[in-house]
Amino acid sequence: MDNNTIVGVVGSGAMGSGIAQIAATAGHNVVLFDNSHDALQRASAGLNNIMKRLIAKGKLSEEDASAILGRITFADNMDQFGDCGIVIEAIVENIEVKKEVFKKLEWITEDDTILASNTSSLSIASIGAAVEKPERVIGIHFFNPAPLMPLVEIIPSLLTDPAITLASKELIDSWGKKTVLAKDTPGFIVNRVARPFYGEAIRMYEEGFADIATIDWAMKELGGFRMGPFELMDYIGNDVNYTVTETVFREFFYDPRYKPSFTQKRLSEAGLLGRKSGRGYYDYREGAENPNPTEDKELGENILWRILVMLINEAVDALYLNIASKEDLDLAMTKGVNYPKGLLAWADEKGIDKVLETLEKLQAEYGEDRYRPSPLLRKMNRENKTFF
Numbered sequence: 001m002d003n004n005t006i007v008g009v010v011g012s013g014a015m016g017s018g019i020a021q022i023a024a025t026a027g028h029n030v031v032l033f034d035n036s037h038d039a040l041q042r043a044s045a046g047l048n049n050i051m052k053r054l055i056a057k058g059k060l061s062e063e064d065a066s067a068i069l070g071r072i073t074f075a076d077n078m079d080q081f082g083d084c085g086i087v088i089e090a091i092v093e094n095i096e097v098k099k100e101v102f103k104k105l106e107w108i109t110e111d112d113t114i115l116a117s118n119t120s121s122l123s124i125a126s127i128g129a130a131v132e133k134p135e136r137v138i139g140i141h142f143f144n145p146a147p148l149m150p151l152v153e154i155i156p157s158l159l160t161d162p163a164i165t166l167a168s169k170e171l172i173d174s175w176g177k178k179t180v181l182a183k184d185t186p187g188f189i190v191n192r193v194a195r196p197f198y199g200e201a202i203r204m205y206e207e208g209f210a211d212i213a214t215i216d217w218a219m220k221e222l223g224g225f226r227m228g229p230f231e232l233m234d235y236i237g238n239d240v241n242y243t244v245t246e247t248v249f250r251e252f253f254y255d256p257r258y259k260p261s262f263t264q265k266r267l268s269e270a271g272l273l274g275r276k277s278g279r280g281y282y283d284y285r286e287g288a289e290n291p292n293p294t295e296d297k298e299l300g301e302n303i304l305w306r307i308l309v310m311l312i313n314e315a316v317d318a319l320y321l322n323i324a325s326k327e328d329l330d331l332a333m334t335k336g337v338n339y340p341k342g343l344l345a346w347a348d349e350k351g352i353d354k355v356l357e358t359l360e361k362l363q364a365e366y367g368e369d370r371y372r373p374s375p376l377l378r379k380m381n382r383e384n385k386t387f388f
């Protein structure tokens with residue numbers, strides 16, 4: 001595939017219009033379809049505005065911007081996908097609706113067209129099951145906002161043809177993205193490994209270990225994370241973040257490591273969704289006052305360390321279970337969610353023995369499987385090895 005390949009995108013919402021922008025910027029002709037006329041119009045207006053902003057910032061010439069927009073066809077029916085070399089689906093996260101769309105795509109496109117899904121939480125195997133040739137179905141998972149986030153997870157299913165995996169990876173690499181290969185398991189890499197960033201922060205808050213402002217302060221000031229967990233949950237939306245947590249928990253057959261919290265469930269039920277609703281963990285309404293952190297270095301270091309060991313344990317366990325290579329695991333967390341360091345490299349730096357010791361203490365103290373150390377962590381410690 002090269003930039004003569006026509007790229008189809010189904011769904012012109014937040015992700016679909018971003019993906020269309022990336023492909024058109026890389027020189028492809030793009031067919032962008034949505035079954036809602038309003039959504040297509042919003043996407044068209046949104047892309048126009050983005051181009052204007054890029055011109056104003058001097059990042060794009062007027063000529064290039066109009067060429068990019070000129071390469072995008074806003075389609076009102078799926079037949080226009082007939083000549084596409086790849087179609088990326090970014091519609092509502094519902095398996096039945098996605099299956100219907102893939103069935104239609106199989107009829108409309110050529111036999112060798114790659115059929116990709118941008119799903120965050122559904123298995124690629126289950127989507128592939130809808131079509132006669134699941135060999136050409138693959139997960140291509142962008143992060144939000146797609147044009148700005150460099151990471152893309154490539155997820156072949158059990159039945160995906162390795163040639164399709166390679167072609168997809170090469171295509172997305174040619175768009176200037178960093179691709180990582182992930183196994184078709186819940187949350188793929190990022191949405192699995194990142195769970196404790198939210199979960200352990202909420203747990204400490206529930207226990208009264210520290211308040212939200214202090215936990216956010218510790219993670220940013222002492223840990224170097226761009227946003228604190230509570231700020232980030234308010235930004236993502238507590239409804240969205242809660243749903244991902246609950247889905248991952250269920251999909252892992254209720255492994256207590258991924259157990260959701262009542263704190264977030266109640267916020268979501270009460271409509272305290274975060275920035276978008278004006279209130280979440282913090283109050284965003286005009287004139288509202290928010291708590292100040294207790295800038296206690298020792299407390300802050302304890303907060304950071306507890307979340308960090310839980311994150312490291314998740315990354316180590318993903319390596320142990322062959323979800324991705326060690327290089328891809330570290331790349332995914334730095335490029336997909338802007339972590340200041342890869343978690344495995346961080347483990348090497350802090351000492352695998354120290355990480356293990358803390359997890360064992362937490363497990364003994366709480367008696368919960370949530371804190372069980374990965375067998376690989378024990379093995380690495382026994383053999384006195386490092387990841388890199």
Ligand SMILES: NC(=O)c1ccc[n+]([C@@H]2O[C@H](COP(=O)([O-])OP(=O)(O)OC[C@H]3O[C@@H](n4cnc5c(N)ncnc54)[C@H](O)[C@@H]3O)[C@@H](O)[C@H]2O)c1
Pocket residue numbers: 010011012013014015016033034035036039089090091092093097101118119120121141142143144
């Ligand atoms: N928003 C994120 O942060 C994010 C990140 C990565 C992946 N994803 C995944 O990307 C997909 C889309 O998410 P989004 O946030 O862009 O959603 P969105 O709600 O912004 O957009 C979805 C669009 O799909 C359209 N649609 C629904 N059913 C359709 C159908 N049958 N045919 C054609 N169009 C249809 C809707 O009209 C809507 O415009 C989901 O699978 C989601 O899990 C989302």
